[in-house]
Amino acid sequence: MLELNATTLAFFxxxxxxxxxxxxxxxxxxxxxGAVYLIISxxxxxxxxxxxxxxxxxAVQVLVYIGAIAILxxxxxxxxxxxxxxxxxxxxxxWLSALVGALLLLMLAVGVIFPVWGDGGLLPNQPVSDQVATxxxxxxxxxxxxxxxxxxxxxxxxxxxxxxxxxxxxxxxEA
Amino acid sequence: MTVPLWxxxxxSAAVFxxxxxxxxxxxxxxxxxxxLELMLSAVNINLIAFWRYGAPSDITGQVFxxxxxVIAAAEAAVGLAIIIxxxxxRGSVVVEDVNLLRG
Numbered sequence: 001m002l003e004l005n006a007t008t009l010a011f012f013x014x015x016x017x018x019x020x021x022x023x024x025x026x027x028x029x030x031x032x033x034g035a036v037y038l039i040i041s042x043x044x045x046x047x048x049x050x051x052x053x054x055x056x057x058x059a060v061q062v063l064v065y066i067g068a069i070a071i072l073x074x075x076x077x078x079x080x081x082x083x084x085x086x087x088x089x090x091x092x093x094x095w096l097s098a099l100v101g102a103l104l105l106l107m108l109a110v111g112v113i114f115p116v117w118g119d120g121g122l123l124p125n126q127p128v129s130d131q132v133a134t135x136x137x138x139x140x141x142x143x144x145x146x147x148x149x150x151x152x153x154x155x156x157x158x159x160x161x162x163x164x165x166x167x168x169x170x171x172x173x174e175a
Numbered sequence: 176m177t178v179p180l181w182x183x184x185x186x187s188a189a190v191f192x193x194x195x196x197x198x199x200x201x202x203x204x205x206x207x208x209x210x211l212e213l214m215l216s217a218v219n220i221n222l223i224a225f226w227r228y229g230a231p232s233d234i235t236g237q238v239f240x241x242x243x244x245v246i247a248a249a250e251a252a253v254g255l256a257i258i259i260x261x262x263x264x265r266g267s268v269v270v271e272d273v274n275l276l277r278g
Contacts, residue, residue, distance in 0.1 A: 003177055011178045015186045018220075022190045022213050026197035031205055038209050041190065045216045048183065052227040057219075057240055064244055069212060069251045076205050076255040083203055083268045090200045091271065097199035105192040113184045124228050125179040132227070133234040138241070141234045148238050155245045162249035166256035172263070 011051060018044030031077045031084050039070045056135040183224035191217035204258045204268045208251065215247045 002008055021041025028034040042065045049058035077084055090097075110116045113123070141147040190213055197210025219240045226236020262268050265275075 002179075005177065008178055011182065015182070018186060018216075019189050019193070022193040025206075025209050025213055026193055026201065031203065031209075034206060034209055038212065041213060042216055045220055048186075048220050049223055051178070052183075052223045053231070054223050054227070054237055054240070057223060057237060057244075060241070060244055061216075061219075064248055065212070065216065069248060072251055072255055073205060073209055073212075076208075076258055079259055080205065080262045080268045082266075083205070083262075086203060086269070088202060089206075091202050094200040097196050100199060101192040101196035104195055105188055108188040108192070109185065113181050113188065123180045123184070127228045127231055129231055131232045133232055133237065137234045138237050141238055142241075147234075151238075151242065155242060158249055159245060162252050166252040169253070169256035170259045 007051060010047065014044040014047035014051070016044075017041065017047065029085060029089050032074065035070055035074045035077060038073065039066050042066050042070065053132045056138060180224060180228045183220060187217040187220040187224070190214075190220070202269050202271065204261070204270050204273075205255075207270065208254050208258070211254075212247060212251065215243060215250075219243050 018041045021037045021039075021044060024037030025034050025041060028037060042061060046058045046061040046066075049055070049061060142152045143149055194210045194212075194214035194217060197213065198207050201207050201210065222236055222240045222243065226233075226240075230236065258268055261273055265272055267273075
């Protein structure tokens with residue numbers, strides 16, 4: 001049985017934040033509220049990263065997701081002002097979409113998380129070791145010149161391309 | 176570290192499926208993009224949970240999650256630029272109104 005300590009308590013708080021925020025994103029009529037729910041959900045994710053001893057990724061989650069992407073989405077909501085409060089939020093197939101989502105969750109639960117078929121073995125209840133790779137090693141892996149320096153450069157190319165593409169797409173052509 | 180792995184997986188699967196529902200059902204393109212961000216974030220929780228419980232002394236899991244962050248940022252920038260361009264030309268961000276390519 002799960003013992004109640006600070007870690008499990010924090011886990012449940014973050015789980016409620018992420019799942020509740022996600023539900024708020026897909027159900028809220030006003031998109032500004034949806035963006036705030038998105039921030040709450042992403043904050044829960046950052047909490048999970050802290051619990052899973054990945055503090056650098058938690059900081060990146062707060063800086064990039066909450067600080068940049070969520071703010072970008074709020075900008076887009078404000079730029080498309082007349083669409084912020086639509087009368088019909090969901091399309092005609094919303095019940096089918098809900099069915100697809102529920103079935104996917106069921107499939108993931110019985111197929112992967114609690115495997116009913118096959119003998120894939122049980123998921124670990126404890127981490128295999130408490131020797132955790134540090135942020136230092138993450139930096140070395142990226143730019144140390146041995147492991148992931150090429151993907152790192154390709155990622156920066158992708159970001160540059162996306163930035164130029166976004167400017168070109170959103171530019172007012174008449175001006 | 177007393178929380179078993181399946182709890183993390185269940186939470187991230189739930190967030191992912193809520194995101195799938197949002198992508199399939201919402202009419203506003205900005206809301207669809209928000210649901211997409213939810214899905215990408217759920218994938219990241221999954222990756223980091225497997226990394227922590229499976230191979231915590233190896234850095235590969237965190238590297239993978241970092242690349243998901245990069246893709247998410249690029250996707251949000253381009254997607255929102257497309258939405259603003261569509262809004263300028265069609266006066267709407269409802270995906271059913273965006274039918275210029277329909278024959």
